[in-house]
Amino acid sequence: MSPFSLSWKNQTDRPLQMMLTLLLFGLGVGLIALLISLNTQLDEKFKNNLAGIDLVIGAKGSPLQMILSSMYHIDAPTGNISIQEVKPFLNPKHPLVKLAVPLSIGDSYKSHRIIGTTHRYVDSIFGATVGSGKLWEQTYEVTIGATVAKKRNLAIGDQFHSSHGFTDDGINTHDHGDGFKVVGILNPTNTVLDQLILTNTESIWAVHDHEAADKMPKEAAPEKEAGHDHNHDHEHNHEDDHNHDHDHEAHQHDPAPLAAARPLTDYPDKEITTLLVRYRNRKGFQALNMPRNINENTDLQAASPAIEMNRLYSIMGVGTDALETLAKIIVLVSGLSIFISLFSSLKDRKYELALMRVMGASKGYLFFLVVLEGLILAVLGYLLGLLLCHVGMTVLSGYLEDAYQYEFSGWRFFKEELYLLFGALGLGFFAALIPAFQAYQTDISETLTGN
Amino acid sequence: MLKTHQLEYTYPGKPPIRFPDIHCEKGSQWLLLGQSGSGKTTLLHLLGGLRKSQKGSVSIAGKDIKSLSSEALDKFRGKNVGIVFQQSHFIKALTVGQNLQLARTLAGNSSDPERIKSLLTRLNIGDKINNRTHRLSQGEQQRVAIARALVNSPGLILADEPTSALDDENCREVISLLESQAKIEGATLIIVTHDGRLKDFFEHKIILS
Numbered sequence: 061m062s063p064f065s066l067s068w069k070n071q072t073d074r075p076l077q078m079m080l081t082l083l084l085f086g087l088g089v090g091l092i093a094l095l096i097s098l099n100t101q102l103d104e105k106f107k108n109n110l111a112g113i114d115l116v117i118g119a120k121g122s123p124l125q126m127i128l129s130s131m132y133h134i135d136a137p138t139g140n141i142s143i144q145e146v147k148p149f150l151n152p153k154h155p156l157v158k159l160a161v162p163l164s165i166g167d168s169y170k171s172h173r174i175i176g177t178t179h180r181y182v183d184s185i186f187g188a189t190v191g192s193g194k195l196w197e198q199t200y201e202v203t204i205g206a207t208v209a210k211k212r213n214l215a216i217g218d219q220f221h222s223s224h225g226f227t228d229d230g231i232n233t234h235d236h237g238d239g240f241k242v243v244g245i246l247n248p249t250n251t252v253l254d255q256l257i258l259t260n261t262e263s264i265w266a267v268h269d270h271e272a273a274d275k276m277p278k279e280a281a282p283e284k285e286a287g288h289d290h291n292h293d294h295e296h297n298h299e300d301d302h303n304h305d306h307d308h309e310a311h312q313h314d315p316a317p318l319a320a321a322r323p324l325t326d327y328p329d330k331e332i333t334t335l336l337v338r339y340r341n342r343k344g345f346q347a348l349n350m351p352r353n354i355n356e357n358t359d360l361q362a363a364s365p366a367i368e369m370n371r372l373y374s375i376m377g378v379g380t381d382a383l384e385t386l387a388k389i390i391v392l393v394s395g396l397s398i399f400i401s402l403f404s405s406l407k408d409r410k411y412e413l414a415l416m417r418v419m420g421a422s423k424g425y426l427f428f429l430v431v432l433e434g435l436i437l438a439v440l441g442y443l444l445g446l447l448l449c450h451v452g453m454t455v456l457s458g459y460l461e462d463a464y465q466y467e468f469s470g471w472r473f474f475k476e477e478l479y480l481l482f483g484a485l486g487l488g489f490f491a492a493l494i495p496a497f498q499a500y501q502t503d504i505s506e507t508l509t510g511n
Numbered sequence: 512m513l514k515t516h517q518l519e520y521t522y523p524g525k526p527p528i529r530f531p532d533i534h535c536e537k538g539s540q541w542l543l544l545g546q547s548g549s550g551k552t553t554l555l556h557l558l559g560g561l562r563k564s565q566k567g568s569v570s571i572a573g574k575d576i577k578s579l580s581s582e583a584l585d586k587f588r589g590k591n592v593g594i595v596f597q598q599s600h601f602i603k604a605l606t607v608g609q610n611l612q613l614a615r616t617l618a619g620n621s622s623d624p625e626r627i628k629s630l631l632t633r634l635n636i637g638d639k640i641n642n643r644t645h646r647l648s649q650g651e652q653q654r655v656a657i658a659r660a661l662v663n664s665p666g667l668i669l670a671d672e673p674t675s676a677l678d679d680e681n682c683r684e685v686i687s688l689l690e691s692q693a694k695i696e697g698a699t700l701i702i703v704t705h706d707g708r709l710k711d712f713f714e715h716k717i718i719l720s
Contacts, residue, residue: 061605066602070602073603409603412602415600417585418589419613420588422582423581508596
């Protein structure tokens with residue numbers, strides 16, 4: 061009979077107490093592992109999606125909101141900007157700007173955002189490749205992210221109608237014309253791109269122009285100027301889109317110029333939502349000054365994704381710290397539960413310990429036996445904890461995907477989980493020390509005579 | 512086989528207990544009689560190396576057990592001394608067979624399932640090998656305890672009031688088992704008791720006053 065199987069049998073002989081101890085220990089470990097998994101994956105996703113963008117230029121409002129909406133596609137945009145205003149940055153000869161990619165945001169299909177942009181968004185910003193089909197070319201053609209295709213069961217040639225805004229409430233559907241047509245599906249990138257529907261900027265204008273034409277007579281005129289002052293208000297931002305588009309529509313009413321393949325600068329009075337900028341030299345003095353110049357001298361807002369995200373981390377960090385402290389307390393309590401479990405079981409088994417000494421077990425053997433029991437509990441509790449963590453993460457990933465527009469994996473393992481094993485073993489060992497020492501000191505004769 | 516010389520034990524704050532010198536030949540069987548408080552159990556613990564005397568010596572199979580280190584004494588006891596207690600205690604989490612197996616491995620022997628099986632059969636409890644010990648009757652438990660004392664084929668078997676909790680029938684049975692099994696194993700047997708029923712079974716007697 062090996063010490064291990066003896067320890068194991070001693071534990072499993074009291075299944076209820078064992079399960080209680082394991083559950084408590086597993087909860088502590090699981091909570092910590094969950095925090096690690098969540099933190100690491102969030103961190104990773106945010107970093108992946110920085111995608112080498114140095115600056116985002118958009119309408120004035122909250123810079124963080126602008127970053128979240130344009131980079132991570134979480135929040136609503138701050139508003140729209142006219143192409144006239146950003147024309148200089150779109151000039152390929154701009155001394156500081158190496159790459160400027162326009163984004164038009166505001167519509168969605170079943171909670172996936174439809175982004176009006178250029179091909180550079182796919183190849184230069186995310187370095188993504190087309191899995192099947194092709195990138196959009198004509199107005200109303202879309203290329204969709206891998207997750208969109210999978211989750212919405214969309215294939216090349218499928219058509220759908222977009223809805224206004226980002227919620228899928230079926231109220232604001234643009235139910236006109238043929239709708240969008242899928243011409244390509246991107247390979248998975250493990251970035252927010254997987255969740256997006258991409259088309260050209262003209263398509264976004266076209267959808268709203270079309271709609272505006274229908275509604276124009278009663279709405280367009282009175283609300284025309286409302287937009288500029290309401291940049292902070294999400295609800296109104298959508299209205300802004302409308303109003304301005306109505307405006308143009310009223311005057312132009314001509315779909316012909318929307319044909320693809322003309323540079324955006326040909327439409328100075330049209331609007332986009334933001335411009336993603338990559339510098340030629342991001343350490344250059346002029347590049348460092350560029351955001352401030354924009355913010356102080358124009359009606360535009362420029363913000364650095366890295367700076368804004370760091371700001372967000374420092375805010376969120378407090379909550380994570382609190383959770384981590386909570387998890388640590390739970391682990392300590394669960395360590396205590398191992399201690400109590402061993403301590404009380406040894407009280408009942410005092411006579412057994414003396415008996416084992418009679419049968420030839422040394423003091424050290426008894427010490428080892430009890431430590432082994434602590435370690436067995438710790439390892440099992442750890443395994444239970446990991447199981448809880450990964451099952452929990454899988455369940456949680458469903459909610460998180462809706463909230464953050466990313467896929468989270470419940471079955472990814474991190475090296476921190478290995479460290480956690482050492483932590484659990486250490487805790488099991490320390491919890492077992494006092495009971496083990498007690499077992500070590502068992503006086504055979506006194507115990508057997510009942511003194 | 513077993514020899515004591517001027518053995519003396521003092522509990523703190525009490526007068527010392529002096530024990531008569533004992534000399535038991537190999538294979539002999541002894542009854543150690545005395546009133547409660549006469550130090551019977553103390554003597555048994557001294558003989559089994561469960562307690563160390565302040566004065567005098569105990570030697571088993573020619574070995575002075577006071578000269579052994581704590582760990583060596585544990586091993587020595589496991590191999591050479593089998594002890595049956597008044598109340599049979601076992602490792603609760605283990606079955607009858609596993610308890611005997613543990614006794615063998617703790618003494619440093621191989622687990623030898625054949626030996627365990629034949630021993631239990633000899634003691635008429637062969638069918639209980641996979642039972643948990645607390646499911647057995649008192650008489651059965653005492654037999655398992657005897658099997659455990661015998662399982663390592665020790666040269667010395669000590670029994671501390673093995674019959675006091677048993678009725679007449681079980682008492683007779685346990686004593687005759689101890690007697691016959693010790694004989695089969697060629698072990699020296701010492702039974703500590705104040706149980707008058709045993710007086711007539713053994714010719715060698717040590718009387719403590």
